[in-house]
Amino acid sequence: MQLFVFICAAAMILGGAVGVILRSHPVHAALSLILTLFGVAVLFVAQNAHFLAAVQVIVYAGAIVVLFLFVIMLLGVDKADSLRIDPVKVQRPLAAVVGVGLMGLIGAAIVQGRSTLAQRGTGIDTASGGAGRDSNIRQLATDLFSNHVFAFEITSVLLVIAVVGTVLLARRPRSSGASDGESVIRQNSGAK
Amino acid sequence: MGQYLPVVCLMILAILFGVVSFVASRLLAPRRPSAAKQAPYECGIVPGRELPERFPVSFYIVAMLFVMFDIEIIFIYPYAVSRQELGSFGFWEMIAFTAVFFAAFVYVVARGALDWGPVHKYRRLDSAVSAERTLSSTIRRVGTEGRLDEKAA
Amino acid sequence: MIVAAGTFTAPSIDWFALAPLLVLLVGGLVLLVTASFTPQWPKHLYAYATVALGLAAMVVAFVQWHAITRDGPKLLVGNAVSYDHFSMFGIITICIGLSLSAMVTDDFLRREGMEGPEIYGLYLMAAVGGIVMVMSNDLIVLFLGLETLSISLYVLAASNRRRAESQEAGIKYFVLGGFSSAFFLYGIALIYGGTGSTNFNRILTAFDSVPLQRKDSLVLVGVALLLVGLGFKVSAAPFHFWAPDVYQGSPTPVTAFMASVGKAAAFAALFRVFVVALPNWKDDWRPVVWVLAILTLLVGSISAVVQTNVKRMLAYSSISHAGFILIGLEAAGHSGASTRSGMPSSMMYLMIYSVLVIGTFAVVAVVGRTGDGATDLGSFRGLSRQKPWLATALTVFLLAQAGVPLTSGFIAKFGVIEAAVDEHSYALATIAMVSAVIGAFLYLRILISVWLADAEVGDEKREAMHIPISTGAAILLCVGFTIYVGVNPEWLIQASDRVVLVAVPVVGG
Numbered sequence: 001m002q003l004f005v006f007i008c009a010a011a012m013i014l015g016g017a018v019g020v021i022l023r024s025h026p027v028h029a030a031l032s033l034i035l036t037l038f039g040v041a042v043l044f045v046a047q048n049a050h051f052l053a054a055v056q057v058i059v060y061a062g063a064i065v066v067l068f069l070f071v072i073m074l075l076g077v078d079k080a081d082s083l084r085i086d087p088v089k090v091q092r093p094l095a096a097v098v099g100v101g102l103m104g105l106i107g108a109a110i111v112q113g114r115s116t117l118a119q120r121g122t123g124i125d126t127a128s129g130g131a132g133r134d135s136n137i138r139q140l141a142t143d144l145f146s147n148h149v150f151a152f153e154i155t156s157v158l159l160v161i162a163v164v165g166t167v168l169l170a171r172r173p174r175s176s177g178a179s180d181g182e183s184v185i186r187q188n189s190g191a192k
Numbered sequence: 193m194g195q196y197l198p199v200v201c202l203m204i205l206a207i208l209f210g211v212v213s214f215v216a217s218r219l220l221a222p223r224r225p226s227a228a229k230q231a232p233y234e235c236g237i238v239p240g241r242e243l244p245e246r247f248p249v250s251f252y253i254v255a256m257l258f259v260m261f262d263i264e265i266i267f268i269y270p271y272a273v274s275r276q277e278l279g280s281f282g283f284w285e286m287i288a289f290t291a292v293f294f295a296a297f298v299y300v301v302a303r304g305a306l307d308w309g310p311v312h313k314y315r316r317l318d319s320a321v322s323a324e325r326t327l328s329s330t331i332r333r334v335g336t337e338g339r340l341d342e343k344a345a
Numbered sequence: 346m347i348v349a350a351g352t353f354t355a356p357s358i359d360w361f362a363l364a365p366l367l368v369l370l371v372g373g374l375v376l377l378v379t380a381s382f383t384p385q386w387p388k389h390l391y392a393y394a395t396v397a398l399g400l401a402a403m404v405v406a407f408v409q410w411h412a413i414t415r416d417g418p419k420l421l422v423g424n425a426v427s428y429d430h431f432s433m434f435g436i437i438t439i440c441i442g443l444s445l446s447a448m449v450t451d452d453f454l455r456r457e458g459m460e461g462p463e464i465y466g467l468y469l470m471a472a473v474g475g476i477v478m479v480m481s482n483d484l485i486v487l488f489l490g491l492e493t494l495s496i497s498l499y500v501l502a503a504s505n506r507r508r509a510e511s512q513e514a515g516i517k518y519f520v521l522g523g524f525s526s527a528f529f530l531y532g533i534a535l536i537y538g539g540t541g542s543t544n545f546n547r548i549l550t551a552f553d554s555v556p557l558q559r560k561d562s563l564v565l566v567g568v569a570l571l572l573v574g575l576g577f578k579v580s581a582a583p584f585h586f587w588a589p590d591v592y593q594g595s596p597t598p599v600t601a602f603m604a605s606v607g608k609a610a611a612f613a614a615l616f617r618v619f620v621v622a623l624p625n626w627k628d629d630w631r632p633v634v635w636v637l638a639i640l641t642l643l644v645g646s647i648s649a650v651v652q653t654n655v656k657r658m659l660a661y662s663s664i665s666h667a668g669f670i671l672i673g674l675e676a677a678g679h680s681g682a683s684t685r686s687g688m689p690s691s692m693m694y695l696m697i698y699s700v701l702v703i704g705t706f707a708v709v710a711v712v713g714r715t716g717d718g719a720t721d722l723g724s725f726r727g728l729s730r731q732k733p734w735l736a737t738a739l740t741v742f743l744l745a746q747a748g749v750p751l752t753s754g755f756i757a758k759f760g761v762i763e764a765a766v767d768e769h770s771y772a773l774a775t776i777a778m779v780s781a782v783i784g785a786f787l788y789l790r791i792l793i794s795v796w797l798a799d800a801e802v803g804d805e806k807r808e809a810m811h812i813p814i815s816t817g818a819a820i821l822l823c824v825g826f827t828i829y830v831g832v833n834p835e836w837l838i839q840a841s842d843r844v845v846l847v848a849v850p851v852v853g854g
Contacts, residue, residue: 045196055266063262070255106566109535113563117538138277141270142353145282147483147544149356150425152267153285154477154489156292157370159260161470161493163296164377165500166256167305168463169515170249274353281355295374302381 005046012039026072030065037061051137253305257297264293356423362409363421365402365436366476369443372398373469380462392451392815395465399444399472406436414843420482424544427482427621430843431692435479435613438696442605443472445703445819450598452813453710457596457717459505467504468602471497475610479617484533484543487614491529491578494610495522498603502595508717514594521577521587529574535567545622552625568623568630572637575618578611581671582640585664589652592660597713597720600656601706604663605699612670612695616688620677631678638675638773642668642780649787655709656720658787662746663702665784669761670694672773676764686767689841690760696837697745697757697830704823705742707816708735714808725791727800732810736795738820743788745827748781753830756838 012035019032037060044053110117144152271278271286300306360367376394380386410433418429447468454464474493481487499522503515537543539561540551577584592600619630645665652658673691712728712735713720729736745754758781765774812820830837 051270059259059262059266063259067255067259070252074249074252105569106531106535109562109566113539113561116561116563137270138274141274141278141282144267144270145278145285146353146356147423148425148485149285150422151483151485151489153289153292154486154493155263155267156289157470157473158489158493158496159263160292160296160374161467161474161496161500163256163260163300164463164466164470165496166253167300167303168461168467168500169503169506170252171303171305277353279353279355292370292374295378299377299381302378 002046005042009039009042009046012036012042026075027069030068030072033068034061034065037065049136051140250305250308253300257300260293260296264290359419359421359428362419362428363426364405364409365440366473366480368402368405369398369469369476370473372401373466373473376469377462377466380466386462388455389451389815391462391465392447395447395468396444398469399440399447402472402476403437403440403444406433406440409433410437420546424546425483425486426477426480427545428480430845431613431616431688432480434692434696434841434844435609436476438609438692438699439472439475439479439606441696442602442609442699442703443468445700445707445823446598446602446605448815448819449601449703449707449710451815453596453598453717453816456715457505458507459596464501464504464599467497467501471501471602472606475606475613478610478614481614481617482545482621484536484545484548484618484622487617488526488530488533490610491614492526494607495526495578498522498599498607501599501602502591504599505596505717508594508596510594511596512594514591517594518587518591525574525577525584528570528577532567532570532572532574535563535570539563539567545617548622549625564626565629568619568626569633571618572630572633575611575615576637579608579615579667579670580641580664581637581667582642582644582664583637585641585644585667588664589648589657589660592663593654593656593720597656597706597710597717600660601703601710604659604702604706608663608667609695609699612667612691615674616677616691619674620688624678627678631675634671634675634678635770635773638668638671639776640668641665641671642776646780646783646787649784650790654721655712655725655791656706658722658791659702659705659709662784662787665780666694666698666746668780669758669777670698672765672770672777673761675770675773676761676768679768679770686764687761689838689844690757690764692844693760693837693841694757696841697753697827700823700826701742701745701754704738704820704827705746707820707823708739708742711735711810711812711816714810719807722791722794723801726794726798728795730800732812735810735812735820738824739795740792741824741827743792745831747785747788751828751831753827753834756830756834760838 016032016034016036016039019035020029023029023032037056041053041056041061044050044056267289268286271282275282372394376391376398380391409428410430413428413430413433418427420427447465450464450468454461471494474490474495474497477490478487478494479490481490499515499519502518503512505511533543536548540548542548542551573584577587580588592604595603619627619634623630642665645661645663645668649658649661649665652661670691673687673694675687677687677691679687709720710717711732712724714724728739741752745752748754748758758777762774762777765771765777
């Protein structure tokens with residue numbers, strides 16, 4: 001059963017990932033990404049990390065991909081960019097070599113270090129953590145508010161910056177003065 | 193993992209439904225396309241111009257806010273579940289977290305990033321009210337050509 | 346490490362120790378919110394507020410410096426943040442960079458018609474991110490600080506919406522920066538897999554708990570990926586391709602901020618990770634750093650020579666300076682020897698370089714004139730006739746960057762090379778000196794344009810250069826610091842000698 005679930009999830013992840021890079025239409029690529037993220041959520045479930053699986057679906061498959069689709073819509077949905085342009089000829093083969101090399105390196109490291117993973121991994125305590133159905137979330141909350149409380153607070157700063165940056169870059173130019181009016185005109189003519 | 197069986201069943205059903213609908217409509221529906229059928233639906237009116245290709249960029253700000261509050265809720269959830277254990281420490285940490293968020297939200301609203309009205313709402317009147325602008329410079333007289341003295345105009 | 350449910354103990358939070366961070370964070374939020382309610386603040390007020398916040402944080406950091414000298418370092422907030430001399434030195438460097446950059450930015454924004462509180466808000470938030478990186482004692486905290494800093498810098502780079510170059514710089518920096526963050530994150534994941542924790546102290550002790558841990562391949566790959574991620578942020582040689590384009594395209598004060606605060610924070614993080622958390626793997630990472638340092642030095646100084654745009658030249662020279670600081674890291678990574686000379690000399694280098702680079706870019710911002718475009722070498726010709734004092738200031742900065750004695754740059758370069766020689770890295774020291782000589786050619790080339798060449802044809806038709814008060818004050822402060830430290834470096838050397846990084850023992854488990 002475990003193995004079957006893993007194989008299904010792995011097939012979803014890999015199929016989605018390959019889809020993301022091979023589909024030339026951006027919307028299809030974004031939908032393939034959802035498949036990948038769902039596969040990861042299934043893997044979380046297989047590890048008894050139910051809360052993480054839910055977060056994965058809500059935040060990634062929900063919010064983040066919606067954001068991607070927004071961006072695709074903003075940039076024009078009908079444009080399938082041609083990837084044939086290649087200013088430096090060697091860079092694609094070189095990228096392939098480096099990519100395969102990195103993958104091989106990480107693969108070798110994981111194969112060699114899998115005993116360490118088993119020793120070091122503590123993960124979520126599913127046996128003794130016991131306290132009802134929420135034990136998963138309770139452990140997470142305890143950890144979040146003790147060891148990682150600083151990281152938790154800094155996350156809010158990070159999100160504030162994301163919002164401020166979005167507003168700074170995406171807000172329509174103010175029309176309070178002659179020079180701003182000029183940029184409005186330029187934007188309109190650019191859109192046509 | 194057994195508890196996820198309904199989810200799997202639902203997913204399979206959903207996929208089946210999609211596939212069956214597509215195949216059925218392919219097989220059963222008659223195909224007689226005409227120009228009127230293929231045109232985009234505009235309440236019966238013949239479309240006058242091409243649809244705009246892009247969404248306005250303001251949508252992006254809304255999407256970003258959505259993601260932000262989504263993440264905030266994810267963080268609130270564990271706190272809500274083990275609120276009693278975490279006690280006042282957890283409460284004040286949560287308050288600090290949401291206060292920073294709230295500052296960002298106030299900033300977005302006050303900066304006018306969520307205003308959807310026409311742009312000229314904020315136009316200042318400096319250029320409209322000035323000594324150079326007089327009646328003769330702003331109002332165009334129609335049909336007076338050749339009848340008035342050119343120098344006066 | 347996940348603790349079992351039901352055993353929650355709230356970590357104690359030492360608010361005073363976090364004060365520099367909180368001053369900037371709360372100040373930044375208040376600035377953003379109040380500024381968005383009041384559409385038009387009086388002239389200069391945003392910049393003055395930012396400078397005041399930077400100075401306040403710096404004063405607090407000085408107080409804390411003495412407190413640490415008295416009471417010793419400690420760990421804060423669940424061992425995620427360390428409170429030691431290294432943190433304070435880094436915070437002071439960042440605050441200096443923040444305040445000086447804000448002074449340069451003030452009139453620049455008005456000249457370019459991009460006034461608004463966001464730029465200053467992002468400066469403050471970026472400084473917060475930098476301080477988090479400097480103080481971090483946990484890889485997750487470090488990553489969050491890194492992202493806070495980087496995302497602010499991406500937005501700042503693209504903040505001039507009237508210039509296509511600025512937008513281009515923003516998008517290039519964003520795409521490549523996101524890519525490198527992914528490397529960094531993957532490295533964290535592998536190190537967590539190999540050691541079972543992201544906390545620096547636990548990573549350190551994980552080495553001792555299992556024999557043959559040094560051969561642990563997961564950690565080694567993790568270390569390599571961390572080096573790639575941070576190497577990008579500090580623009581070390583094979584990962585430096587973003588730097589020239591981004592430095593050239595960004596608004597000039599933002600470039601100054603990026604080269605000072607961004608670089609200082611990234612290097613501090615590099616030291617934190619490699620010297621505090623991963624000293625047990627130092628025989629593995631040191632040769633890599635050696636290669637990176639040499640590549641960075643040579644690529645930086647040789648590529649700089651063939652450029653024609655001054656901002657681009659300075660970008661390459663910034664890469665070459667990164668090479669010098671990497672020498673300090675290499676020296677700090679020697680086995681058996683104490684890390685005494687490598688760390689302090691590098692941190693001192695960062696502080697000195699931050700001041701130098703802001704001064705240099707302040708001059709470039711003035712010469713760039715409205716539109717921020719006149720930064721090619723030709724625009725600098727005849728500067729000495731038009732603005733002799735500005736030319737003199739630029740001369741001081743460039744000579745200091747070249748490492749001429751009696752300027753702060755000499756002290757900085759001497760410090761790292763001395764550290765390398767102390768550790769018997771003679772090859773590295775030799776290459777550093779050779780690249781310093783090559784680099785000197787670049788600075789002389791700018792100086793010849795400034796002092797000996799006539800102004801370009803048609804230069805008189807361009808708008809006259811105008812030195813605003815705050816930018817002038819910033820340049821003056823930078824010149825003062827450069828010369829004062831050059832003539833009288835003892836106090837800075839003594840202060841930086843306290844910056845010896847050792848893992849702070851865990852207090853209370």
